[in-house]
Amino acid sequence: MNAPIQWPKAVNEIPKAIFTDAELYEREIETIFHGAQWHSLAHRAEISKPGDFKTMLLGRMPVIVANGEDGKIRVFFNSCTHRGNQVETASCGNRKAFECPYHRWMFRTNGELAVCPGSEEFSPGFDKKAYGLRELRTAEFCGLIFATASADTPPLETWLGQVAGTLAGALGGDGRLKLLGYQKVRYASNWKAYSDNDGYHAPLLHVGFRLLGWQGGQGSQTPTPNGHLAFESQLKPIVNREFLKDPSLIDLKATDPESGSRIAQLFPHTVITKHMDVINVRFATPISVDCTEVHYAYFAHADDSEELVRHRIRQSSNLLGPCGMISMEDASIFNRIHIGSFTPGNAAFQKGVKRFDEVGFDVKQNDESGNLPKWNYYCELMGFQRSEVA
């Protein structure tokens, strides 16, 4: 058995062991993913028509996000209320009803049990009404559909807090989006190493930015006490456009450079970005202690011209995904952080750290210290005690 993890006293340090400890991972699934947090599972644009659905994992629990015949979006456990069989296997599609193939129980898109053959021989008092698909608490913000398995999760607006404005900005302002498609990938990394490094980080990593003479504009970073992080920044024009044979790829067609970049990083690990003309929700799922699956879903705005949609497809495909011109390096860092975390000791945050005894919320655009309120929240949530000896 591993020695218990000691959480250091200094708030700018985190134990590396938290990225690799399998027992801790199991506790996180229960405490965080099955616990009192909202988890974004879909955007309305992915399931825009009645009967449209998408399957996802909420922690380990399979769920169906379904647009009912009545136009209401609900989230159900993807498990037959009879013997627990997984009801739907497709990642997305459109159904008139969900049928469990085992005993042919059939559920309406609003979850009600419609058909259960042979029910005259079922247990005394069997009532179909009590056997609808089990529905989770659901809430929506700018079309983003959240669910939680806990009754204790605060209302969504409260939970989002200060990050709400940035999130709306990242989702096109009003959330009226159109799905363009997906890039799906697994990273050999603990979910926390993914979330700690996906939202925003020092531009030093990105050689592409430098070669393009591409400096970020003025911006801000706003952490919330419950682990979210919001970034807003300008985008300055690219200086060395001639570095590319096809600079049209990096044009700004729909975006005011003053509000060029909006990134909302939601606890525990969903990232929503609007960078240049790319509107992207990164739906992440922890698969195991050392594997995280990310579905990059890309969107256009419902009012876009055909030409603008085409531009968004080109830019989204090539710029910020798992082999994007600017972001491929990120993915390699997730993996390397994970490998490095098997060594003893703590990882230390430096840039922007002003004191060791409490986390600060006054952080500058490129400060590493913006991640620390999230770590402080995680530390408390998981019941770690800060210790002098670590």
Next chain:
Amino acid sequence: MLGIDEASLALVDDLQRRYIEALDRRAMEAWLDCFSQDADASYFCIAAENVEGGQEIALMYDDCRARLTDRVTFITKVWTGTFQPYRMRHFVQRIGIPTLDHGKLCVVSNFHIAITPEGGSSNLLAVGQYEDTVVLDRGEPRFLRKRAVYDTTVLPRYIVYPF
């Protein structure tokens, strides 16, 4: 002139061999040389799930020769030293009978790509189909359009090289 005859098919098969040999060597200039000089020469690498859903987002979306050239620049100049190197072995098999469209040959092939990361063991990277349009360019068959449609719903890692 390409046709549906044995000589043309042998030329097309030779192009596929040049293509996978270039990628297995990670020789990006040789990869680029498998494409026509036409300004509209294109390469797409896209999930079958997107194609089936009528969605156009791709993993790589190079819809003109200039984009193909930029991809080579990024792999060979920009990303150097940032990613863990990996080897690939491509296995390709032409399937079905090609069709002819105004002197262009439309060919479908299955592909299977094995990956061996530096210091690691070998695994499957992706499987899928190439949908290719082949023309004669500078006296040799070259791709006017190549689309790699991968079945692998969730890719096992980040990607550097084209499929």
